Structure formats: C-alpha cells, structure tokens
Amino acid sequence: MQFETISSISTPVGEGAIAIVRLSGVDAIEIADRLYSGVKKLSEVDSHTINYGHIVDPTTNETVEEVMCAVMRAPKTYTREDIVEINCHGGIHTVNRVLQLTLNHGARMAEPGEFTKRAFLNGRVDLSQAEAVMDFIRSKTDQASKVANQQVQGRLKTYIESLRQSILNILAQVEVNIDYPEYDDVEEATTSFLLSEAKKVESEIGKLLKSSAEGRILREGLSTVIIGKPNVGKSSLLNYLIQDNKAIVTDVAGTTRDILEEYVNVNGIPLKLVDTAGIRETDDIVEKIGVERSREALKDAELILYVMNNNDELTPEDIELLETVDDKKVIGIINKLDLEQNLDTDYLESHFDIPLIKTSIINGQGVDDLENEIQRMFFDGSISSADSTYVSNNRHINLLEQAKTSIGDAISSAEIDVPVDIIQIDLIKTWELLGEVIGEDVSEQLIDKLFSQFCLGK
C-alpha cells in the first residue's frame, strides 16, 4: 500500500558531513525529479542506484546543491514504498532548502516516527515489533514537540499570536454578518476591508519566511565573545566547543577556520565565536586589544561567555567588567572546579543576575550544562540575534509556507470580488495553520470571540 509522499531530513541535524533528505510515498520519485537535474531522470534510472546530479529550484532555476540521489523502488525498501534519498553536503542551511523544495513540490512533512509507522503498516516491520513502533512514535513525538515548543517561545510566538489576532478580528466580523444578518451593531465586512487586512497579514508572513529563507541566523550565528583573565581556560573552552560541536561550514566568502571567527553549532544553535585568533595567540583578548576595544567587542556581542578561575580570588576588574555588560546576555563560567575554591561565588550570585555554570573544562565536566544554558537562553529569547524574529524549524517553515499560499488565495479571490464568506474559507485556513505553528487548539476560539465581542442573540 502506498501513501501520500512524506519528506524529512533523516540525519541528525548539525552532525555528520552528509545530510540526507528522504522521500517516501507514491510520488517520491516524481517529486524528486521536479528538483533533480542529472544525466538521466530519476524515473528512468534502475532501482537501488545512486545518481550524481544537482538540485535546482524550478521557480528560480538556481542550483541549490550538488547531490547524490539514491532511488529505491517499492517494495524492497524500508517503508515498502518508493524512496528517494537525496544526499547533500552543503551544511544545514542547504539541506533545509532541499527539504523545503520537496515540501513545496508535493511532499508533506513527515510526522515524527512516520517512516517507521509506514514500514509497519506496509508489513515491513514484524508484528512483534508493533509495541516498539508505538513507543518509538511516542518518544519521537515528545522529543520533536519539545524542540518545536522551545523554538516558538519568546518573540516569535508573540509575533504569530498578534498576526492570528488580526485575522481573528476579520473572521469574527465576517461570521457575525453571516450568523446574525440583522445585527446592526457591526459594520458589514466588505471585500475591500478584507483585502487590505489580508494583504497586511500576507506581508508579515512573507517577512517571517524571508528571514528564515535567508537562514540569516544559521549563516551568521550568534556573535559570541569569550572573555576572562589570563589562564582561566578560555582557549580550552574554545577548543572544547569546537571539538564537541561540529564546526559549521559556512558559505560566507572568506571565512575559514583559524582567522578571526569560528563557527560552532551548540545544540542546534549556531554561534559565531569572535576574535578567536586573539584567544589562541595571546590567551587574553582584554590585554591584547585594549580595554576600549574590548568594550566595543562586548557591546556588539550577542552572547558573552565570561570565564573565571575557581582557584582565584574575585578581583575588582572582574566586577567592573561584569558591571559594564548587559546581564541578559552573559553566562558566568566558573572553571577549574577541580582546584580549590577561592572564588567568592556567593558574592557573584548576590550581585549579578546571571547564570553561573561550574565547569572543569579540562575534564570535560560541566560543558553540557553550559551548552544547555545557551540553548535555554536562546529559545526563551534572553539572547537573540540582531534579526530576532525568525523561524528555524522546518515544520514551522512548512506551515508558514502553507499559510502564505492560503492567504494568497484569499487575496486573489478578494481581488476578483468573490463573496466574503468564500474568501473566509482561506482566511480560516491561514488562521488555523498559524495556530499550528504555535501549537494552539483552535476549535472553539472563533465562537468564543463572537460572543465576547458582540452582543448577539434574541
């Protein structure tokens, strides 16, 4: 049995040099062919072959990525459906684009665990494994929704909520006109009213998508500075971050590993470590570039990792520096836990509202805590890139794409003067899709809105 075609990135994000976008379903090969350009069409190649070619965006004719496409025809595949695996090398940003292209050309984003579910439903996985399949779906989903929820916290959530609110206002006005045609207290929602409101919404969604399409955050990374006195362990931290997290291969011209900036991916969050060469060479950014310049670097930084030595006493310079920086974007790192404590941590805790992470970087101790803290601060909005409202989750991008199409449909209907209640169909769809992005249950909201806003009834 073949189901509709699903697609997802089947390799862990940010790890490994190759990332695979996997398509499974009845149109898998056809969809891949729309994007693939090679010697032969994928529909013409033998099953279970790997084919060299390029992924080209059909709307712009731009070559997105150099790829190897594995074509596997049903039934001898993992899901017992047609499968195409697109092997990409160009880093997370490019892989995301390839995935988005498959979604824009007929595939649907796979639900967590869905490939395995299909394998089971198509009889590929043994009956005795059903229990495991169900557990797998559960854990995959919980994990995915946790990540997704984290990624729509903060400003992005507020932004989408306000977008939904403006759509809801339009919807309520139209609904009131329909269900209470004699109610004289509300203006008739005209097509031109609808059109202007819908265009605003479309432009906002467009902006969101643009920021994600540029992958600005992924290319730039959060500008991060590691500071601290000599010999507190800055370079160990730097090296550790680089070893522990695969350095990001960027497509920004001229950036290479050991000049001034280093790119790392910490729990999915890209960091641009600034002035790394300085750390390497002199082990002391403050000393090398002078206090003024270091202040400047600190001002531009989006995240500051302030490293201290557990074994040292707290000095007035430490305090002065901590006082000059914005609390919100600093993480205090108390390193060298393995040595005797001389640092007045109580003073730090009572005078500064910053997270303090205790590490022994040399022993790899506490670095996970640091990485988790960075992730937490990023997703709750404490630290953010200059362009802070952006979407990075593929599922969200996909939903926003659909929302944009849907509001576009509403607009083109309004332009040819289709009755408002028909335009309403696409508006409701847009509103529901945006609700899905922030994980809101939509069912009763419109009706609640009607009765709270308007005085209706006989």
Place this chain on the structure above:
Amino acid sequence: MTGNMKYDVIVIGAGHAGVEAGLAASRKGLKTLMLTINLDNIAFMPCNPSVGGPAKGIVVREVDALGGQMAKVIDKTHIQMRMLNTGKGPAVRALRAQADKVLYQQEMKSVLEDEPNLDILQGLVDELIIEDNEIRGVKTNIGTVYEGDAVIITTGTFLRGEIILGDLKYSSGPNHQIPSLALADQLKDLGFEIIRFKTGTPPRVNADSIDYSKTEIQPGDDVPRAFSFDKTEFILDQLPCWLTYTSATTHEIITANLHLSAMYSGVIQGTGPRYCPSIEDKVVRFNDKPRHQIFLEPEGRNTKEVYVQGLSTSMPENVQRDMVKSIPGLENARMMRAGYAIEYDALVPTQLWPTLETKKIKNLYTAGQINGTSGYEEAAGQGLIAGINAANKLLGQEELILSRTDAYIGVLIDDLVTKGTNEPYRLLTSRAEHRLLLRHDNADMRLTEIGYDHKLISEERFARFNQKKANIEAELDRLKKVRIKPNAHTQSIIEQRGGTALKDGILAADLLRRPEMDYESIMEILSEDITLKQEEYEQVEVQIKYDGYIKKSLQQVDKMKRMEDKKIPENIDYDAVNSLATEARMKLKEVKPLNIAQASRISGVNPADISILLVYIEQGNVKRTGS
C-alpha cells in the same frame, strides 16, 4: 409483561424532536407510540415564533431531504418568509420563516393523526423499564405499562424543569406545564451524567396596544419561497414584523432592578446560552451600547399576541411591565405573558453513540434539548436521526450516521457526541468546516438518496429528484462545451453588466465564472429561452462559479473520508495501548469513537496518539487474519 400494550418504538415527548422521531419510525413501518404530557401542545413553540435562519434554515431543508416533516408544515403555516444573507455567497444564504404558532401545531397534529402506524396518547412517563441494560418499555404516572423494543426520549426542557421569575422559582415545564420529575430522578439513578442548563423567553404583548408608527417595518420577501422540495402552494399574503430599540430608560430600569433578576441574584445555577442572552446580560456585559434591537413578531394570524424578541428576561413581572413600556412603540403596550427563565436537566451528550443511542442502555435513544442543544431545528434534526436509527436497529438494517461533510445535522451530532457541550448548543455556520458544500440549495442533492435508501422518500419524489439532477448535469456539460463569440451582441450584454469586453471566443462556463455574469445573462448572450427551473439553474450557476473552491473543499473531504473508513473495533481496550498519552486514553475511553476521523476530533487526542492507534488497530487486524 403480558397483557400490556406492545409497541416497537415509544417516543416520550411530542415537541420538535419527538414528532420527527415518531413520524420516521412509524413511516418505516414500525408500530409506534408517542406519549406527551399535553396533547394540545404538540410541536409547541415555547420561544420565538420562527423557523430557520443561518445554519438552522439549512437544517430544515436537510430534514426535508431525509423525509422529515418540519419543512412541509412551516411551508403551510408561516406568516412571512425571508431569504437571509442574499448579499453574501451561496454557502451562507438561509431561509427563515415567521411561524403561525397555532396553525403550526394544528397542522403537525393532523399529520401525526393521519399516520397509520402511529398512536398519539396523552400521558406522563414516570419510569423506563429496563432489563439487563436494555430498554423494554415505559410506565406512566397512572401506572400503565407500554412495552417497547426501543424508546426515544425527547423531553425538551421538561426534565426537572424550573421556571424562574425574579426571586420566584417553581417546578414547571415550559409555559407552566407539568414538569417531568420521576423520569429525571431515574435517569440520574441509572448513572447518567446530568448537566443543568438554562434558557429563557421574553414577554408577549397585545398587537392592538402597539404604536407601530414608532417602529420600522420588516416585511417578508416578495418572491415566493418554501423550505420543502416537495410541491408547495406558496403563501403570498404575508404579515410584517417590526423593529424598535430599547431606550436609555429601559437600561436604567434594568440596572436599578438588577438585584431582582434571577440571573443576577444567584437563583439561577444552570448555564445559559451565550448566543441567546437575556436583556439583563446584554445591558450588563455590553454597557457601552446605548440601545439594543427589539423585533416585534406576530405569533400568528388569529391571535394578537406579539413576541418581543430581544427582551428575554427573568425579572419580576412588574419590572418587565416597566421595561416593556420604556420601549418606543410599546409605551401603552398591554403585556399578555411575562417572560421567564427556565432551568432543566440535560444529558452530557458524550454518553451517546453518533446514532443517538445511549451507550449505557441498549435501544434507548435521546434527541433534542435533552442532549444539550437548543432550537427547534436542531431538535428536529436529531429527532429524525434518532427515529430512523431506532427503527433501523429493530429492523436489522444499517444505522444512519451523517458525516460532517454530508450535512449540518452531521456536524451537530458529531460535535455533541465527540466534544460534548458546556452551554446549550446552537448550530452556527462557522461550526461547519465545509460550509460551501453544505448549502441550503443543495440539501436535496446531498441527502435525498439517503432519505430514499431509508424508505422515507417516496418513489415519485425520488424520480423527480433524479430528473432535477439529470437536468443540472446536462446543463453543466453543455455550458462547458458551448463557445461564445465576441460579437457585438455579446459585448453589449457584458458591457451592460460592467464587465470588460471579450478578446476571443470563450466557453460559456468560463464566462459565467466572471463575478458580474449570471445564468440569465449567459442565456441572453446565447439568445436562448430558459427552460430549466430556477432551483436547477441556480445549482448550475453555483457549481460553475465556485468550482475551484468546491474542488478544494472536496479534496479535504476525501482526506477526512479516508480517515472515517478506518474503523476502530468496538471492543478495543485502550488500556492495552501502552504508548497513548494519559489524557488521550481517558478521552478515548469516554467518547469511544467509531473511527479514526472521529477520534482525531476529540480535544486532547493529538496526532501522535492517532498514529499509535492506527498501528495498534493494524496489529489487531494482522492478528485476526493470521489466526
């Protein structure tokens, strides 16, 4: 139980749900008994004298297409008919009639009396007779037992009804009739979960005491209209309604006496509907509004009672009188009935299968307000479905469950049994996901075949329906083939309508898609006489004009239908499905959804739970075929 009267189906109640249930069961050939507390109150309208309106009007047509009675009776007995939302799209147009309450009742009673398999009998049911969780019959307050293989309860607001006026609260059915108390107790004892709801009605005044010069006239349409698809004699002699407003004085009176209103003094505990608030509620919650609309609606041709729509209240009678007199046009109005609020028992509707049979007691059905709804139309729709299903079950035939994509009745029942309701439920067009498909004009196209399959549509009507369908399809085909040339005749007609001139020839259907064009203008261009009936060419027009939108809706419907096809075995043990989230497991056990589509609509059941459920069911299927 020998020597008792024996029936196939017994209906308790003869309101809008009861009459449809009784008629459906008896017309399907089953010996049916309808018991009502007062034979003079069959199909009584205790609240507003109107039938139809947005969503509700579509339900009336659906009832008709399925072989129900409401549409035919209102077509015969209305005093005014209006098509609402004519300025909007086809999906939300709706017919509404002002009823002659008395004539409506008389007409419905005579229909019931003429039904050969139906006995109507005055009597108060005090007890359900149940053996092994299966219904066996009923017992009345005077001790008579009637055996029945299926029982349908349609008690409306009678179940432990209590009327409230100011600080006065007394046990009563609507309009001061005998309430049903013993049955209410029994339902509770049987373990049914009961909710307490509240609704209300405004005062009535004498027409002769109204100064109409201070009001605006609200006439009916001057085109003949009818709900039923059956041949009808149109009523052209219509009575108008009148519009006036509350005044500042009205609001002062209400504010000054708020402590006397049952709604605000704490006397009322039941949950009232938000869509039908009392005037006290309107004044308090929307205190920035200087005035509220009041519609004066005649209750019939042979009565002077006028329904003061918009003034629903539970104030003491003397305050009501002052309120009435503060309204322009009603300064000298003589009140004939005071308004009141009424509280009543309803069943939590998630205790029902989508057939409206209770999950707890086999062959016991409930329909109408007892299921937490409000409105005559919502009641009629449920009554019809309960009647058909009770009969089908006894006849060993397949039960009827309308999908959300088939009918508003399907939306209504699915909402009730899947989500429940925490206020009296009213249908709104926004409750339907696919309202473009659920139009008033295509109710017969959607449902006549189902009505026919369930033996409630006559051969004659079915033949007429098939003819109509064929005519529409032939015309659709034709317009998709006929080419219109861009000659002077064509261009002048397009120009008259404000359209841009044609550059090339165009298919008639494509030209009809333009917003400024309609079927008549296309026929004018083609220089042809219109031979189709209006309801036929309206179908043609809608289907061509909104083709793209309809197709889009149909795609979504297909998806949903596929999920509906995935049945959940009745004996599924949700506790055995380990990976389900706790909340989802609880909800699934309560609602017992019949298929995956229904399961996915339960709040708290998320897509992962649905996937897990699918895998589990598939595992079961594999096991069964393997053994």
